[in-house]
Amino acid sequence: xxxxxxxxxxxxxxxxxxxxxxxxxxxxxxxxxxxxxxxxxxxxxxxxxxxxxxxxxxxxxxxxxxxxxxxxxxxxxxxxxxxxxxxxxx
Ligand SMILES: [Zn+2]
Numbered sequence: 001x002x003x004x005x006x007x008x009x010x011x012x013x014x015x016x017x018x019x020x021x022x023x024x025x026x027x028x029x030x031x032x033x034x035x036x037x038x039x040x041x042x043x044x045x046x047x048x049x050x051x052x053x054x055x056x057x058x059x060x061x062x063x064x065x066x067x068x069x070x071x072x073x074x075x076x077x078x079x080x081x082x083x084x085x086x087x088x089x090x
Contacts, residue, residue: 006054015063016052023050023065032060033070041067 006012023029023038030037032053041048045067053066056074066074 012052012063019052019063019065020050029065031067031070032064033066033074036067038067041069045069 027037027039029050031041034041038048038050048067048069051066051068051071053060053064053071055062055064056078
């Protein structure tokens with residue numbers, strides 16, 4: 001499976017690297033998806049890390065810090081939505 005083009009875009013890589021640095025440097029950084037800090041999130045997901053979220057959901061504005069688990073949950077949800085639409089013949 002090939003990596004998505006948005007992840008190999010040099011512009012995105014620069015944003016992601018800067019955002020990850022800032023997210024780890026500031027313990028008060030909150031996830032766009034769940035609103036928790038990394039320390040709060042790790043109480044239930046001990047191995048979670050910061051991930052640079054794309055504007056994927058309605059209402060999202062630009063890139064924002066998201067927990068990797070929140071980010072992949074959204075991606076899975078969107079895939080499921082597409083499958084449901086496909087199966088329903090929409
Ligand atoms: Zn989160």
